[in-house]
Amino acid sequence: MSFREAYKLVTKQSIRWFPGHMGKGLKQMQQKLRSVDCVIEVHDARIPFSGRNPEFQHTISGGAKPHILVLNKKDLIEVREQRKLANELQEREGIEHVVFTNCKDQQCLGVKRIIPLAHNLISSSQRFNREGLKEASVMVFGVPNVGKSSLINVLRNKTLRKKSATQVGNTAGVTRSVLERIKICDDPLIYMIDTPGILEPRISDDEMGMKLALVGCLPDHLVGEELIADYMLYWMNKNRRFEYVKTVGLQNPTDSIAEVLVSYAKALGLERKIKNLHGQIVLMPDVLLAARKLIRQFRDGDFGGMNLDR
Ligand SMILES: Nc1nc2c(ncn2[C@@H]2O[C@H](COP(=O)(O)OP(=O)(O)OP(=O)(O)O)[C@@H](O)[C@H]2O)c(=O)[nH]1
Numbered sequence: 001m002s003f004r005e006a007y008k009l010v011t012k013q014s015i016r017w018f019p020g021h022m023g024k025g026l027k028q029m030q031q032k033l034r035s036v037d038c039v040i041e042v043h044d045a046r047i048p049f050s051g052r053n054p055e056f057q058h059t060i061s062g063g064a065k066p067h068i069l070v071l072n073k074k075d076l077i078e079v080r081e082q083r084k085l086a087n088e089l090q091e092r093e094g095i096e097h098v099v100f101t102n103c104k105d106q107q108c109l110g111v112k113r114i115i116p117l118a119h120n121l122i123s124s125s126q127r128f129n130r131e132g133l134k135e136a137s138v139m140v141f142g143v144p145n146v147g148k149s150s151l152i153n154v155l156r157n158k159t160l161r162k163k164s165a166t167q168v169g170n171t172a173g174v175t176r177s178v179l180e181r182i183k184i185c186d187d188p189l190i191y192m193i194d195t196p197g198i199l200e201p202r203i204s205d206d207e208m209g210m211k212l213a214l215v216g217c218l219p220d221h222l223v224g225e226e227l228i229a230d231y232m233l234y235w236m237n238k239n240r241r242f243e244y245v246k247t248v249g250l251q252n253p254t255d256s257i258a259e260v261l262v263s264y265a266k267a268l269g270l271e272r273k274i275k276n277l278h279g280q281i282v283l284m285p286d287v288l289l290a291a292r293k294l295i296r297q298f299r300d301g302d303f304g305g306m307n308l309d310r
């Protein structure tokens with residue numbers, strides 16, 4: 001069976017989401033860079049390459065500071081992908097320090113590696129104006145909703161046994177400004193700075209935009225839940241991932257998102273009232289609610305681990 005080679009686009013223009021707090025956050029980050037000894041870039045492991053514009057990263061990370069790439073939400077990709085990805089990132093982008101984490105798991109080995117690794121890199125780097133200082137500051141940055149605040153909280157919970165210090169949420173844009181530094185370790189004395197998730201002002205690569213939307217780095221209404229579900233369907237079919245078929249109550253895979261959503265809405269008993277041409281109220285399958293539920297399941301990993309950049 002062959003499937004379609006295209007997905008529906010939002011509009012003719014590319015996706016834009018650059019609210020005021022992002023521009024302001026970016027400026028605050030650049031100002032704080034002088035007092036930072038290491039930067040941790042957090043990204044979603046399901047899109048290891050998409051959304052990580054190297055030029056843009058350079059402005060944020062200052063280039064010269066020790067850099068760690070944390071690929072978070074590793075619970076949502078297949079384990080065997082990890083080593084391949086680390087090699088690929090090294091070859092393609094020269095990134096030496098890649099750590100895979102699951103911030104929802106206190107016992108995660110990746111989480112445990114972060115403080116010793118940051119401490120080592122800082123100790124062996126030139127700290128310019130900060131030479132001789134006992135304490136170190138680490139700035140965490142990345143696109144929205146990848147788990148930057150979760151990482152700070154899990155590290156702080158683990159080492160200091162202190163409660164969360166920065167707000168976490170399952171929508172993009174929870175952290176809205178560069179926060180005051182948060183202590184995450186006493187010995188060595190390390191602070192972390194949480195920052196708002198920042199995207200490129202204009203996402204010019206359409207498919208990259210859809211991937212970012214599918215994993216939740218953009219607010220859903222910006223692209224529309226039905227279009228996000230359509231991209232999900234396109235991607236899963238193309239990659240022969242048919243786990244959705246049974247869930248939505250179909251017998252076979254299909255290329256039609258309408259068919260998927262109607263079937264799923266019926267299976268779940270989701271209906272909405274609409275007026276027909278004769279002015280009568282009739283019940284129709286609620287495809288919007290079905291799309292929301294489908295996307296949520298994809299994001300929660302119900303259809304298995306997926307690396308969308310594979
Ligand atoms: N499955 C999974 N979910 C995670 C993980 N880490 C964080 N999350 C969830 O991802 C969502 C976003 O987490 P945040 O820590 O708020 O992300 P953020 O990068 O700070 O987001 P912004 O402040 O909006 O830029 C929350 O619902 C977290 O519970 C992880 O390792 N695995």
Ligand SMILES: [Mg+2]
Pocket residue numbers: 148149150167168174175194195196197
């Ligand atoms: Mg945050």
